Amino acid sequence: MNNATVKVENLSRRFGTRAVLDRLTFEIQPGEFVALIGKSGSGKSTLLRALARLDSDVAGDGHIEVPASLSVLFQDSRLLPWHNVLSNVTLGLHDADALNRARQALTSVGLGGREDAWPNSLSGGEQQRAALARSLVRRPRLLLADEPFGALDALTRLRMQSLLLNLVQIHRPAVVLVTHDVEEALLLADRVLLMDDGHITLDRQIAITHPRRKNRQAFDDLRDELLAALGVTELA
Numbered sequence: 001m002n003n004a005t006v007k008v009e010n011l012s013r014r015f016g017t018r019a020v021l022d023r024l025t026f027e028i029q030p031g032e033f034v035a036l037i038g039k040s041g042s043g044k045s046t047l048l049r050a051l052a053r054l055d056s057d058v059a060g061d062g063h064i065e066v067p068a069s070l071s072v073l074f075q076d077s078r079l080l081p082w083h084n085v086l087s088n089v090t091l092g093l094h095d096a097d098a099l100n101r102a103r104q105a106l107t108s109v110g111l112g113g114r115e116d117a118w119p120n121s122l123s124g125g126e127q128q129r130a131a132l133a134r135s136l137v138r139r140p141r142l143l144l145a146d147e148p149f150g151a152l153d154a155l156t157r158l159r160m161q162s163l164l165l166n167l168v169q170i171h172r173p174a175v176v177l178v179t180h181d182v183e184e185a186l187l188l189a190d191r192v193l194l195m196d197d198g199h200i201t202l203d204r205q206i207a208i209t210h211p212r213r214k215n216r217q218a219f220d221d222l223r224d225e226l227l228a229a230l231g232v233t234e235l236a
């Protein structure tokens with residue numbers, strides 16, 4: 001039996017006459033971490049929005065199956081400023097255990113003790129950590145993330161990447177991470193999909209064991225392969 005977490009078949013999305021997604025077909029397995037890379041305008045965010053069911057206009061004879069339990073992380077945290085951190089994390093949850101889980105999730109992202117803080121008193125990195133806690137407390141089978149660390153400084157970004165990887169290894173959702181950053185994709189993902197003009201032009205398993213390190217042969221070879229596929233040749 002096929003128990004894929006995500007099934008996409010023949011998915012197209014047009015804006016006017018232009019097909020931004022063009023008959024995409026792929027599956028994502030339970031617990032698989034997929035990075036979606038591609039040039040600006042290649043359709044990554046459009047695909048993520050379709051998977052998140054935020055776009056009802058994907059159509060034609062296309063078909064998408066995603067689990068009901070999915071969470072979405074964006075580049076900005078989208079915390080509600082009039083709720084404190086804890087209440088942002090528990091928002092919409094009604095089960096008896098939600099408060100406990102939220103406190104645990106906040107501790108696991110390093111925000112234990114900050115439950116009563118207001119979002120605008122947190123740094124950008126802290127806000128993203130709260131957003132990550134809010135996503136994971138729902139125990140999603142699918143985590144969709146669109147450049148979640150894109151607005152963070154380099155050091156915070158590294159910390160967030162390792163936090164995300166640790167948490168994902170514990171909770172094991174399937175993940176789709178849209179990123180511009182080939183190295184981020186290679187540090188985190190089991191599989192990289194490369195989009196070009198609405199098509200998936202490369203579907204690459206990344207078999208390097210964790211913890212992964214830049215400047216190791218296997219890592220650098222894959223980075224060069226992906227950069228070449230993106231049409232980037234490195235500066236000498």
Ligand SMILES: Nc1ncnc2c1ncn2[C@@H]1O[C@H](COP(=O)(O)OP(=O)(O)OP(=O)(O)O)[C@@H](O)[C@H]1O
Pocket residue numbers: 015020038039040041042043044045046047
């Ligand atoms: N609502 C819309 N109306 C018209 N065109 C759109 C709309 N949303 C996206 N597009 C177009 O679809 C194409 C793909 O956009 P998308 O945001 O998916 O690209 P992307 O790969 O995520 O790009 P980036 O890396 O720059 O974020 C772009 O050319 C964009 O202009």
